[in-house]
Amino acid sequence: MKTSVPLFHLLIYTGGRKGEILALRWKDIDFKTKTICLNKTLFYENGQHIPLTSKTAASRRFISVDDTTIGLLKKFRTGQFGRPLVHIHAKENDLLFTREDGSPLRLAYPNDKLREIIKYHDLHPITVHGLRHTHASLLFEAGASIKEVQERLGHSDIKMTMNIYTHVTKTVKEQTATRFEKFMEK
Numbered sequence: 717m718k719t720s721v722p723l724f725h726l727l728i729y730t731g732g733r734k735g736e737i738l739a740l741r742w743k744d745i746d747f748k749t750k751t752i753c754l755n756k757t758l759f760y761e762n763g764q765h766i767p768l769t770s771k772t773a774a775s776r777r778f779i780s781v782d783d784t785t786i787g788l789l790k791k792f793r794t795g796q797f798g799r800p801l802v803h804i805h806a807k808e809n810d811l812l813f814t815r816e817d818g819s820p821l822r823l824a825y826p827n828d829k830l831r832e833i834i835k836y837h838d839l840h841p842i843t844v845h846g847l848r849h850t851h852a853s854l855l856f857e858a859g860a861s862i863k864e865v866q867e868r869l870g871h872s873d874i875k876m877t878m879n880i881y882t883h884v885t886k887t888v889k890e891q892t893a894t895r896f897e898k899f900m901e902k
Contacts, residue, residue: 719821720829722792723813726752727826727844730779731851731869733757734826734844739767740812742793750786751778754870758820765820774872849880856884 726737735757744753755776756767770776792812813821826844834841842850848869855865866877 719813720833722788723826724830724847725785725788727847728851729781729785730754731848731855732779733848733870735759735823736770736775736870738811738813738821738823738826742810742812745789745812747786747790750781750783752781753778758823760823770870772870772872774867775870777867777870779868852877852881853884856881856888859888 723737726732726740727734730737730752732752732754736754739756739758740752740754744755745751746753753776754770756769759766759768789812811818811820815821830842830844833839852865852869855868860868862874862877862881865881866874869877871877
C-alpha cells in the first residue's frame with residue numbers, strides 16, 4: 717500500500733495537523749480501543765527531523781477512530797512488514813510514515829503529494845491544512861458539539877474553535893431549529 721493512502725486518510729478522518737500525523741509512531745495507535753494518541757509534532761531543524769512534544773496540553777489528545785481507519789492501519793502495517801499483524805514485532809517507536817530508508821518523510825511531502833493528486837485528477841484545489849478544516853466542518857454537519865470539535869482538533873480555547881468555524885456553526889444552528897420544528901410537528 718502506498719504511504720499516501722493512509723497518510724491522507726488520517727489527515728481527513730482525524731483532523732490532525734500535518735506535523736502530528738507525520739510524527740505518529742506505531743505505539744501511538746491502540747488497535748483494541750481504536751484510538752490514536754496525538755502528542756507530538758514533527759519539526760525540521762538543522763538538517764534533522766525532531767519530534768517535539770505538542771505545545772499545549774489540549775494538543776496532546778486521544779482521537780477515536782472508526783473501524784475503517786483501524787482496518788486501513790492494520791493493512792498498512794502488515795504491508796510494511798510483510799507478515800500478519802500478530803507476527804509483527806516492529807519497534808513501537810517506529811514511525812508510521814517514512815521514506816524507503818526508514819527516515820521521516822519531509823514535512824513538505826503531504827503538500828507536494830496533494831498538489832500532484834489534485835492536478836492529476838483535476839480536482840478542486842485544497843491545502844493539507846484545508847483537510848483539517850473540512851474534517852471539522854463535516855463533524856459539525858454530523859451533529860458534533862463545539863466542545864467535541866474543540867477537543868478533537870486540540871484547540872486549547874473554545875473561542876478559537878468558535879472563531880474559525882462561525883460560518884459552520886451558524887448553519888448547524890439553523891439545522892437545529894429545523895430539526896426541532898420537525899420534531900414538534902410529530
